[in-house]
Amino acid sequence: MKLYTSHGPNPRVVDRFLAEKDVRIPTHWVDIMVAENRRDPYLSEVNPAGTIPALQLDDGTHVSDVIAICEYLDERFPDRPLIGRTPEKRALSRMWTRRVDLMVCEPLANGYRFDQGLAIFSNRMRCLPEAAAGLKAVARDGLQWFEAHFEGPWLSGVSFTLADIMLATFVDFGNEIARQPLPLDLRRLQAWLSRVHERLGVTNFR
Amino acid sequence: MKLYTSHGPNPRVVDRFLAEKDVRIPTHWVDIMVAENRRDPYLSEVNPAGTIPALQLDDGTHVSDVIAICEYLDERFPDRPLIGRTPEKRALSRMWTRRVDLMVCEPLANGYRFDQGLAIFSNRMRCLPEAAAGLKAVARDGLQWFEAHFEGPWLSGVSFTLADIMLATFVDFGNEIARQPLPLDLRRLQAWLSRVHERLGVTNFR
Numbered sequence: 001m002k003l004y005t006s007h008g009p010n011p012r013v014v015d016r017f018l019a020e021k022d023v024r025i026p027t028h029w030v031d032i033m034v035a036e037n038r039r040d041p042y043l044s045e046v047n048p049a050g051t052i053p054a055l056q057l058d059d060g061t062h063v064s065d066v067i068a069i070c071e072y073l074d075e076r077f078p079d080r081p082l083i084g085r086t087p088e089k090r091a092l093s094r095m096w097t098r099r100v101d102l103m104v105c106e107p108l109a110n111g112y113r114f115d116q117g118l119a120i121f122s123n124r125m126r127c128l129p130e131a132a133a134g135l136k137a138v139a140r141d142g143l144q145w146f147e148a149h150f151e152g153p154w155l156s157g158v159s160f161t162l163a164d165i166m167l168a169t170f171v172d173f174g175n176e177i178a179r180q181p182l183p184l185d186l187r188r189l190q191a192w193l194s195r196v197h198e199r200l201g202v203t204n205f206r
Numbered sequence: 207m208k209l210y211t212s213h214g215p216n217p218r219v220v221d222r223f224l225a226e227k228d229v230r231i232p233t234h235w236v237d238i239m240v241a242e243n244r245r246d247p248y249l250s251e252v253n254p255a256g257t258i259p260a261l262q263l264d265d266g267t268h269v270s271d272v273i274a275i276c277e278y279l280d281e282r283f284p285d286r287p288l289i290g291r292t293p294e295k296r297a298l299s300r301m302w303t304r305r306v307d308l309m310v311c312e313p314l315a316n317g318y319r320f321d322q323g324l325a326i327f328s329n330r331m332r333c334l335p336e337a338a339a340g341l342k343a344v345a346r347d348g349l350q351w352f353e354a355h356f357e358g359p360w361l362s363g364v365s366f367t368l369a370d371i372m373l374a375t376f377v378d379f380g381n382e383i384a385r386q387p388l389p390l391d392l393r394r395l396q397a398w399l400s401r402v403h404e405r406l407g408v409t410n411f412r
Contacts (some may be wrong), residue, residue: 069361126340
């Protein structure tokens with residue numbers, strides 16, 4: 001296997017997923033700052049959608065989606081499961097992961113791409129600057145919803161899962177890069193974020 | 207198990223998934239037109255996020271996310287797999303499913319909610335009418351991308367998967383309800399949609 005990785009929250013989700021599982025995979029760095037991921041050979045040989053990360057499997061196939069990659073790694077390396085040991089637990093962690101994805105990660109990231117990130121992203125995808133403020137508000141609504149419905153200790157209950165890694169990584173991105181800080185009055189999420197950092201070891205975005 | 211279902215593309219994805227697997231589950235109809243899903247007891251007892259569908263498992267837990275539900279059903283009823291028989295096949299179908307989700311389903315559905323659906327949805331969620339036209343354009347871009355990268359016979363290759371069911375169901379929703387028709391010049395997708403309809407049996411939205 002070989003992992004194509006770079007800056008940004010999505011590659012960092014896979015880095016943290018692998019670290020938590022204590023699995024190491026050879027990596028290939030892709031320089032997204034010069035759009036290496038938006039031209040050949042990356043587009044033709046690795047991922048025609050141009051996104052990072054991508055995982056080359058042993059049979060040469062490329063899987064280029066952060067959740068599909070994490071699901072695959074959890075199947076291939078079943079020790080320390082991060083999606084769940086049973087169908088019922090997997091169902092719950094997948095539910096929480098997609099809630100995180102649609103309610104926070106996507107609107108937060110697009111709020112960034114369509115505003116501070118516009119100079120970088122406007123040549124790479126259709127950007128909607130008119131939606132930036134609204135998307136950031138949607139992401140804040142999502143965080144408030146998680147605050148209100150968080151039972152803990154982790155999002156999916158007693159087990160630490162991909163849902164925690166995804167939300168924490170995008171919240172870190174909001175705090176450090178995207179100027180969408182986690183509000184201080186969301187105390188349960190603030191305490192949860194500290195627990196995630198303690199567990200994973202805090203690292204700043206490269 | 208019990209399936210909470212209603213109008214709309216997400217419940218229909220699960221209906222089609224079950225039909226293709228030839229599995230029947232008792233259902234409970236939720237009247238979303240009078241917002242039964244946005245108040246108790248649905249919110250407190252089934253799904254605090256207020257979305258449909260939701261699946262009550264045999265242990266009483268509720269799984270309320272369309273993809274998590276389909277993953278669970280594919281694990282519980284492994285005949286006629288619709289996500290994949292091996293980790294490698296599952297990785298590819300999950301990649302295609304999330305591409306479909308983020309590139310077409312989400313922007314198409316939000317383009318509808320923020321425009322024709324505004325009267326229904328403005329009391330239920332934060333709506334961004336200023337983003338409606340742009341989101342519809344993003345969904346069209348996504349469809350064009352699938353047209354260009356479709357190898358077939360199905361999205362994920364030789365196997366019919368959840369990715370096909372999701373995309374076809376949201377394209378049907380665009381054609382029948384959301385006034386976002388699949389462009390006629392996307393010939394490979396038009397032919398693929400006909401194949402999906404032939405396989406599943408065509409039904410109009412209720």
